[in-house]
Amino acid sequence: MNAGVERLRKSSGAIAGSAVVAGSRWLLMSPAVRGRRFPRWLLWSAASLGAAITANELAGKPVLPLRWSFLRMAVRTKHLLTEWQVGDGREAALADHVLSHARPGDVDDAIRVIDEFCRQRTWLINVGEEKGQILDRAIERVRPRRLLELGTYCGYSALRTARRMPPDARLVSVEFNPAKRGHRSGDPRPRQGRRSCQRRRGHLGRRREHPAHAARSARFEEGSLDLVFVDHDKNAYVPDLQRILDRGWLHPGSVVVADNIIAPGAPEYRRYMRQHEGTLWRTTEHRAHVEYQSLLPDMVLESDYLGG
Ligand SMILES: C[S@@+](CC[C@H](N)C(=O)[O-])C[C@H]1O[C@@H](n2cnc3c(N)ncnc32)[C@H](O)[C@@H]1O
The missing domain is CATH 3.40.50.150 (Vaccinia Virus protein VP39)
Incomplete structure (x- = not known):
């Protein structure tokens, strides 16, 4: 896969966190919605969460509950507990990643690539x-x-x-x-x-x-x-x-x-x-x-x- 797409995928959590911050900020600044449809405390909470997600993603994803892939899984808990797949295609993405990154027939390398994928890109169980x-x-x-x-x-x-x-x-x-x-x-x-x-x-x-x-x-x-x-x-x-x-x-x-x-x-x-x-x-x-x-x-x- 093209290195640009790979970098974009790795940064998707930081991008999503920044988008939450930007959206909340925009709503806070907008006189039309301020204090009406969205209470200010809710917008401030969303902005703080977005900032925390971005910081966590940029720092190498050390805090699991702030990882974008963990949050995506959390909202799909019902799907996970019934189907035992998160439902966003991460299991299939892992398979593709291993096929394209691990040395064929090398078990150690397959394990290394899976661990790297789960630490750096998407969390799996x-x-x-x-x-x-x-x-x-x-x-x-x-x-x-x-x-x-x-x-x-x-x-x-x-x-x-x-x-x-x-x-x-x-x-x-x-x-x-x-x-x-x-x-x-x-x-x-x-x-x-x-x-x-x-x-x-x-x-x-x-x-x-x-x-x-x-x-x-x-x-x-x-x-x-x-x-x-x-x-x-x-x-x-x-x-x-x-x-x-x-x-x-x-x-x-x-x-x-x-x-x-x-x-x-x-x-x-x-x-x-x-x-x-x-x-x-x-x-x-x-x-x-x-x-x-x-x-x-x-x-x-x-x-x-x-x-x-
Ligand atoms: C935590 S994952 C297993 C992780 C795996 N052992 C690993 O470390 O790579 C749990 C798996 O158990 C399967 N599962 C859940 N209930 C089961 C059952 N009653 N019998 C067989 N498999 C089941 C799910 O579909 C899911 O794939």
Whole structure:
């Protein structure tokens, strides 16, 4: 893509913030509307917000709630929570960006390009670099041969997992939104070794059981699953973990890593792990931050299954 368009895209947040400032200022100065349709306090608030957005964008987007792409996502929360895509095409834009910027077949480079895109251009709900390293370390500790991921999204965590898992390991990643299943940026099939990654459409729940024999169709044998990464619907963490236990896929020593315990939050899951601490599970709580920024806190739980 032409460098001018690329620069314009990177600056779109600053441009939008400046436009809000200019618009509010114009309304404040205009005698026709002053104090009538728009109260002055509202115009001053809009101008301040616009100035804060512009400053944050120009300073490298350190404050997540002031990032233009985060605000755009916030107004589309309903769409995100029903479709699990923001609805402004950012997931497809990421795929295009990876295809045009990452070295083909180079997993490390694809991860680098995704992280750069999310930090510098548009924020996405990947596990991100900081929490991704917690997942990396769990994989290095367990050396899992059979892995299950719930929540593929654009395939970022699947790429990280594929990079760290042993050469003969197999990862199955489950995603209920078909739009992401074949996502080009997230093709986690590494070329080297005998590692295998499969994306499955579906979920583990009962209501939409039909497409969701996904994980079951992956034919995990009893006690065969070494590591599970839970990163899908936060309300489904406990019921889906229970389903995995009921199917007998885990063995003592299996590890479950769960993202987003604080933001947006999975309090029921944290409570469940605390209730069963020392009997069914032994959990480490890793304090971290929401992806691609360092102000808002988040937490990842790493739980060793004790059996029973
Ligand atoms: C936070 S994103 C996953 C991010 C991904 N693990 C990463 O770090 O790159 C959550 C994903 O879970 C999917 N999802 C939500 N509920 C689900 C369910 N019940 N079963 C399967 N996938 C689900 C959404 O469509 C969304 O793509």
